[in-house]
Amino acid sequence: MSTTPTAPKLDSKCPTGPVSERWDKHRFELKLVNPANKRKFHVLVVGTGLAGASAAASLAELGYKVSVLCIHDSPRRAHSIAAQGGINAAKNYPNDGDSVRRLFYDTVKGGDYRARESNVYRLAQVSNSIIDQCVAQGVPFAREYGGLLDNRSFGGAQVSRTFYARGQTGQQLLLGAYQALMRQVGLGKVALYPRREMLDVVTVDGIARGVIARELVTGAVERFAADAVLLCTGGYGNVFFLSTNAKFSNATAIWRAHKRGALFGNPCFTQIHPTCIPVSGSYQSKLTLMSESLRNDGRVWVPKAKGDHRSPDQIPDAERDYYLERIYPSFGNLVPRDIASRRAKEMADAGRGVGDNGMAVYLDFRDAIGRDGAPRIAEKYGNLFQMYERITADDPYKVPMRIYPAVHYTMGGLWVDYNLESTIPGLFVLGEANFSDHGANRLGASALMQGLADGYYVIPATIGSHFAGRKLGAVTTDHEAFKTTEAAVRARLDQLLSIDGKRSSDDFHRELGLVMWNHCGMARSEKGLKTALTKIRALRDEFWHDLRVLGTGEELNRELEKAGRVADFMELAELMVLDAEQRRESCGGHFREESQTEEGEALRDDANYCYVGAWQHTGEGANLSWTMHKEALTFEEVKLTQRSYK
Amino acid sequence: MxxxxxxxxxxxxxxxxxxxxxxxxxxxxxxxxxxxxxxxxxxxxxxxxxxxxxxxxxxxxxxxxxxxxxxxxxxxxxxxxxxxxxxxxxxxxxxxxxxxxxxxxxxxxxxxxxxxxxxxxxDLVCDRSAFDRIIAAGGFVSASTGSPQDANALPVPKEAADLAMDAAQCIGCGACVAACPNAAAMLFVGAKVSHLALLPQGQPERKKRVLAMVEQMDKEGFGNCGNIYECEAACPKGISVENIARMNREYLGASLTARPQGEAKAGF
The missing domain is CATH 3.10.20.30 (Beta-grasp domain)
Structure with missing residues (x-):
């Protein structure tokens, strides 16, 4: 910490008053932009997942001039498409006692009381409009015979509030948003730039005024100027190399913004999803999720005896331990993700895991098939069962699935205020890329809800305050700031190309991932985190001396792309470890071994850690350093208690 | 191992x-x-x-x-x-x-x-942005973000919803084009036309949609269906060629009955 940074203003801009009236009140107080003036403002959206596509379409519909950068060949390929299980809303269609207040309460509690009440309440409020909007677009949600929408249950809730489209809910929601976006492209309201990777943010007088991006086919480094920049670039789970994220999913956009002054909130809050297909070999390139919805009908178990290698059908019920049902009788197999993951690890660590290397537990559908019949189960989960069989060559209709936790989602992200604006004015962050609504643990079927809430309903209301409230002079790509930022981007690309070492970026990435998984994964300790820091720093040093990237920057060069992303992960990993180290409590997905109850549950320390850790980047290169600032969290509506799902 | x-x-x-x-x-x-x-x-x-x-x-x-x-x-x-x-x-x-x-x-x-x-x-990377331009031509329901009616105010028969979902599963990979001797995109276009034509939400723009999407498909240089069904065999989601038949019906119907743009008040 060589420099003394000026403390940034951490004003959450959360409204006050009764929680149920805050969003209304805030929207009324925000300045509006006259319809005729909207076309004068240019919004640049980076990323086309649920948050980006819904924001771009909605802002264009309002009349703003919108440009969109997309890393894929088509905006329809963003990783939101892979979300399987569903999207939550407080519709209370099944009449089972749901309400906006209950969704709010479940989300705050599920997040282990580390999210802002104001944000979460707003999320619950707009959840119902999201379902209405998606249905109006023609999203083919599952229906009952009467033609009304069907719901199912997800972890952390005792009501059925999850809407779904078979096991492809993310796909159908994304295609809805994508189609809305393409409609605006067709109307000439949105300029779409596919195969572009954002490599830096350009600020003028401290305000975000554009980005530098690389066109991935020709390698051309390009400048994009705008009056506001929206980062909708997803999470950073791929820092672990093996995760359920897609291979292109990376942290570069948010990391570059962080290094230009955007604070990073709660970087250590990572979600390890309990039901993924286990690792099978050293060639493994990614992990595949099996939707949480499977826990509606599947029962999780391990053999009661250590080292029981009998095939599962040879193990009678009396010798099975349905441990989630045993430990958590009221939530059973539907406990929140962090709890289900830790318990699975505990079973494997105790030598009761199954599969070749004992790093798995069973998810068994025998009883559900016996009760409802295979056709009903196929209707609900057919594509998931098929996916499982493709990968493992086992038929889950006949033998139980083997599952194990894997990195899935990051609750941390760029710090944003209630308007979704980062600490760089004019730079807004939406969806998984921001830190905001899920606290220390996200509940299932809430990511789709948050991405679409941010894009369809929050940003269209809040972005106007930036345009109407600040004087924005005309800035073009000829501005000096674009020249210097572009030069920095080019210098970095040249540096990556010129190391001429021996190891591939994948090789470095895999090693980094293993360090993170072992020391900053499902369980974290003072000692392990210290070890991780040493290892990460050494590996980063080696990376910059022994990386091999062939080819040039003026062509489609996947190795160069990957190298840039891994370079950023190497720095982000350190920040995650620092954040995990300072938070000497357990909460949600952040489990510090030193802080647990007698029963092995996460033990919070509200007296000392009821805050958002917002990290400011303060030093570069050999002096890489950060300073942490605290945003205190206050709870007026929900009483802080030890989470109990028993 | x-x-x-x-x-x-x-x-x-x-x-x-x-x-x-x-x-x-x-x-x-x-x-x-x-x-x-x-x-x-x-x-x-x-x-x-x-x-x-x-x-x-x-x-x-x-x-x-x-x-x-x-x-x-x-x-x-x-x-x-x-x-x-x-x-x-x-x-x-x-x-x-x-x-x-x-x-x-x-x-x-x-x-x-x-x-x-x-x-x-x-190498093995190709440009499939033609698919995006076909969607931009009409593969959507024009429902701007706002406050639409309650989702359950519009019941959809389960059979229609299921059929629409079968078609909507398309992942836009383009294998149907690669497998077709005519490099036709009719399975891709047929799937989107079907998804929206089968649902009540798709009705207002039903004719306009199929005409615009087919026009763009032709403009992009895709061929026409020769009923060989290689597309269905290659499709990773098993999208049925029934969707091509449905698109042809939709197209024929729309061609015969849709009024050209701007002529709504002309004639007679």
């Missing part, structure tokens, strides 16, 4: 003929590589990852291919494997294909999707 027979302990030895093309202007050619000890449990793309790691070690440029989610849903992967789009397995995208499907000593040809409307950009 202890014990087992030879393929377990030593893995597969393979000869690969891979299409290499520097850029869109280059004519391209096959190059031959040998790979040893590939686990039968790894996926086809993980096999290519290992090839690339090997090439990089040898100082040769890795093979560029499109991929992302690696779980068969994003539609990025796009290889023609031994002459078949997405390889030998039915309803399986390349990323879900596993090496247990191949045998030791096998020779595998790997090419990009080939169609006039999908120009190759490098």
């Amino acid at each position: 202890s014990g087992g027979h030879d393929t377990h302990s030593h893995g597969l030895n393979l000869t690969l003929h891979v299409w290499r093309q520097k850029n869109a202007q280059d004519t391209g050619h096959f190059e031959t590589y040998s790979l040893h000890g590939i686990s039968e449990h790894c996926s086809f793309l993980e096999m290519l990852d290992q090839l690339n790691e090997q090439l990089l070690k040898e100082g040769r440029e890795p093979v560029a291919f499109d991929h992302d989610c690696r779980e068969g849903i994003c539609g990025s992967c796009s290889l023609v494997i031994n002459g078949r789009a997405h390889g030998p397995d039915r309803e399986t995208a390349t990323c879900q294909l596993h090496m247990r499907r191949f045998h030791d000593g096998e020779t595998i040809y790997i090419e990009p999707f080939r169609a006039k409307a999908f120009p190759v950009q490098r």
